[in-house]
Amino acid sequence: MKLFYSQGACSLAPHILLEEIGLPYTAQQISFDNGDGEKPEFKKMSPFGYIPILETNDGEFLTEGVAIQLFIADQKSEMNFAPRAGSFERVKLHQWMNLIATEIHKGFSPLFGPQAYSKTPAGAEEVKSVCTEALGKKLDIVDSLLANKKYVMGDQFTTADAYLFTVFSWSNYVGLKREKWPNLVAHAKTMMERPAVRRVMEAEDLLD
Template sequence: MYTLYWSPASANMTPHAMLEDIGVPYELIKVDTSKGEQRSPDYLKINPHARVPTLVYDGGKILYETTAIALFLAERHREAGLAPKTDSADRPLFLQWMAYLTNTLQIALMHWWHPEHVIDGADRQAELKTKAEQQAAGMFRFLDQHLAKSGPYLCGQTFYVCDYYAVMLAQWTEFMATPAHANPHVNKLIRLVMQRPGYARMLKAEGIEQPV
């Protein structure tokens, strides 16, 4: 039994869709970040960084960081085929994309959504948002070029959880001047991922009525 602490349309989208795909029993506990619930004393005991998602497994063990949760679930439930096996030719590229998405693209998006985490002052925050938006748009253009050559999935012909991660990050660009889905090959990846029943069930459960 797993417990996933989540907030609508947040980084939990990836592990949430994975739990649907895997088909194991799990419960969801909502921590609404728009209401600041991630800073409640009870949640801070579970995740001292005041972020979602957090996964609780094996009767009380705690894991946070989306990539760690995603790799943990994929490796624990290999039969779901959400990650290439360690000796697969796709494995190095898969690891590259997981790291790139979480360490590089997600950071640019977080700077756009939460400039106040990085810098004080409305003017400087606005400058940071502008820069972050340019960076994120450039990174999605780069992913688009990669997908044009080597898609339709990030690792080629096979879907892995890095594709959930990329589509989740694309969702976060919906209010930007150049949303990720404006890139044709990223758009194709989004459409492919949307067809996956687990992803669709996650969107419904999180109340995301207008996915990108």
């Protein structure tokens, strides 16, 4: 398998999962700053111009982080990074993955690039402030849902942990006060204790 990723972006989650399952893979970095994302060969793989992209061993190209993460987990189903398809627990995992994708992941977008949501600099400032408050309220709820849990689904590490860890790591870059969410901070610490997570953080040059 081959992962196309960008440093510290949402592709960190499938990168962690590839490292966790231990099957052979390669990872190619895409730099949006130097125009990689505009190249026709990139748009052919990912029409919306996003990473992550996963090239499967059958030469198929997958986009959308949630789909890619679940696909990777299913390559080594005995590790239980995603419950068995058809089980109620699997649906609970989908519930979490969808929540992280739509409420938290995309909740960060206006904080990184508020100018995309307003025609004026003053409007962009307002967007940033309103969306920071809105995201904070959602993080309050996620934090409460993590109380007394090691991982999102309980004692078992799943795709939702790789994804939640990834998006919460962005709080470091947009000025959110992480200490407001002690359970999320504890979850991130637990994640950093996993050797595969540290290896990927090092590979993406994300360690201090």
